[in-house]
Amino acid sequence: xxxxxxxxxxxLTDVGRVRSxxxxxxxxxxxxxxxxxxxxxxxxxxxxSSIAVQTLLDHAPRRxxxxxxxxxxxxxxxxxxxxxxxxxxxxGMGTTITAAMVDDGNITIAHVGDSRxxxxxxxxxxxxxxxxxxxxxxxxxxxxxxxxxxxxPNRSVITRxxxxxxxxxxxxxxxxxKPGDILLLCSDGLSGMVDDDxxxxxxxxxxxxxxxxxxxxxxxxxxGGHDNISVVLVTVEGTPGSPAAAxxxxxxxxxxxxxxxxxxxxxxxxxxxxxxxxxxxxxxNGGTVAVFRGVPGSFAGLELSWLESESTVPVSALPPxxxxxxxxxxPVDSLSDGLALIERYREAxxxxxxxxxxxxxxxxxxxxxx
Ligand code: MN
Numbered sequence: 001x002x003x004x005x006x007x008x009x010x011x012l013t014d015v016g017r018v019r020s021x022x023x024x025x026x027x028x029x030x031x032x033x034x035x036x037x038x039x040x041x042x043x044x045x046x047x048x049s050s051i052a053v054q055t056l057l058d059h060a061p062r063r064x065x066x067x068x069x070x071x072x073x074x075x076x077x078x079x080x081x082x083x084x085x086x087x088x089x090x091x092g093m094g095t096t097i098t099a100a101m102v103d104d105g106n107i108t109i110a111h112v113g114d115s116r117x118x119x120x121x122x123x124x125x126x127x128x129x130x131x132x133x134x135x136x137x138x139x140x141x142x143x144x145x146x147x148x149x150x151x152x153p154n155r156s157v158i159t160r161x162x163x164x165x166x167x168x169x170x171x172x173x174x175x176x177x178k179p180g181d182i183l184l185l186c187s188d189g190l191s192g193m194v195d196d197d198x199x200x201x202x203x204x205x206x207x208x209x210x211x212x213x214x215x216x217x218x219x220x221x222x223x224g225g226h227d228n229i230s231v232v233l234v235t236v237e238g239t240p241g242s243p244a245a246a247x248x249x250x251x252x253x254x255x256x257x258x259x260x261x262x263x264x265x266x267x268x269x270x271x272x273x274x275x276x277x278x279x280x281x282x283x284x285n286g287g288t289v290a291v292f293r294g295v296p297g298s299f300a301g302l303e304l305s306w307l308e309s310e311s312t313v314p315v316s317a318l319p320p321x322x323x324x325x326x327x328x329x330x331p332v333d334s335l336s337d338g339l340a341l342i343e344r345y346r347e348a349x350x351x352x353x354x355x356x357x358x359x360x361x362x363x364x365x366x367x368x369x370x
Contacts, residue, residue: 010209017225025049037187040093047089064101064108066172080163094163104238125200132160189227291338
């Protein structure tokens with residue numbers, strides 16, 4: 001909670017060796033640090049990423065506060081959407097954002113997309129954020145390895161970004177770090193070109209943040225520099241264990257265990273609700289196939305699913321087995337997976353065959369089953 005000056009930080013961005021312009025934006029305005037990787041091409045990507053960074057700077061809290069930082073990211077999302085609507089940049093433009101607030105050992109992060117935050121501590125590099133990308137989903141499902149994800153043809157397809165969905169939700173992380181630990185924020189121009197071991201080697205070898213950031217960019221360029229490269233390094237100051245934590249221990253007995261229990265139930269419900277937010281399933285929505293976000297049913301009186309995308313594909317056009325599966329709900333890993341499944345159903349319904357089961361359906365759709 002001190003406001004003593006930072007021992008060191010650096011924020012660098014580089015066009016790389018292939019692209020003709022840089023669509024990334026970086027910001028270092030202690031205690032706020034941001035990397036944003038713009039999408040949409042020339043006169044769009046850099047517009048989106050700079051609007052996002054500027055809005056974040058305007059709306060960020062003064063101290064690390066995960067909720068307030070997530071709200072600032074939502075404001076940035078609205079601004080990118082509004083700008084595109086009003087003719088700035090291009091429609092369809094978007095940006096990733098990885099924003100960190102660092103105050104002594106307390107690090108708060110809000111994150112959307114495939115830029116990354118890492119913590120380098122005791123010689124080990126750990127990725128804090130989870131990528132919102134198609135290949136990261138595939139790695140999580142065990143379909144490909146981390147190494148394969150680097151060269152996968154769909155490696156740049158991201159599943160969440162600023163600038164498209166007005167209801168977008170940012171992931172937040174709270175990390176306790178030790179003095180001397182290093183926070184690294186980067187765009188995929190670094191993490192896609194340089195593996196974690198090499199990044200760790202450089203951070204271990206080069207103490208000065210400015211020189212270390214340049215060494216990371218040099219490594220990405222040496223590996224080909226296929227994309228814009230952004231690197232923010234922050235050396236963690238001070239000591240973990242803030243006065244706020246001590247204060248909360250002293251007032252805890254006063255409010256008593258009953259209130260604590262209520263808070264705990266609320267926290268569990270909220271945690272379940274948050275977890276449900278990132279899950280999807282395909283189901284029958286009053287006769288047509290639709291993608292829902294969340295989980296079927298409810299928990300502690302909370303409705304845990306939201307209609308995410310409707311379709312015109314009638315459940316009754318599917319053969320009985322498929323229709324039954326849809327009615328029983330089919331979990332999918334992402335909205336794009338759900339939409340892809342519906343597209344397969346639609347094509348198959350039009351062709352009169354079903355995916356995975358090349359059973360011809362002679363009757364026209366809508367009369368074949370049930
Ligand atoms: Mn990029």
